[in-house]
Amino acid sequence: MQFENIHHIALIGHNYQQMYDFYVNKLGFRVISQHNRPAKGDTILNVQQGALTLEIFIKPSAPARPSLPQPETQGLRHLAFKVASVTTTLHQFDRLGIPHEPLRYDDFTHQPMAFFFDPSGQPLEIHE
CATH class of the missing domain: 3.10.180.10 (2,3-Dihydroxybiphenyl 1,2-Dioxygenase, domain 1)
Known part of the structure; x- marks a missing residue:
């Protein structure tokens, strides 16, 4: 088995406007697609910069990261x-x-x- 590259990285956020502003307006990613999923209670915002694609799930009910601001959790x-x-x-x-x-x-x-x-x-x- 050989993996060629990372296809995308998925992230979860709870506030659409904050995530959009951060990744698109501030970091310069461009929106390549957006999908509203009412049945799942989220919106998927796909953004790209160069070869890097982020799949950002905006889910208002998502729980906060358990270890803010420390990243020392599994995963x-x-x-x-x-x-x-x-x-x-x-x-x-x-x-x-x-x-x-x-x-x-x-x-x-x-x-x-x-x-x-x-x-x-x-x-x-x-x-x-």
């Missing part, structure tokens, strides 16, 4: 986005009003990195 720990410059990206976050942790360096690679969170509390990372 997906965080998503890490590769950027050309962590410092430049953090300045862009500041201009857009995206809260983030301070710049730090990976213990093993010694590359610059920083964490931030989406409106649902999903830990996200930028890394060079």
Whole structure:
């Protein structure tokens, strides 16, 4: 068996406008499709940037992440986005009003990195 690539990453949020604003308006993903599912009580917002596709389920009744703001629970720990410059990206976050942790360096690679969170509390990372 050989996996070629990641097809998409699915996330769950509870507030459509906050998730849309964060991923589309602030992070620059483009909407590729949207599906309202009244029977399931959610909306699926598919967004893409480059080869990365996120399938964002907006479910107002979704329970909060159990360990905010710590990502140390079983399952997906965080998503890490590769950027050309962590410092430049953090300045862009500041201009857009995206809260983030301070710049730090990976213990093993010694590359610059920083964490931030989406409106649902999903830990996200930028890394060079």
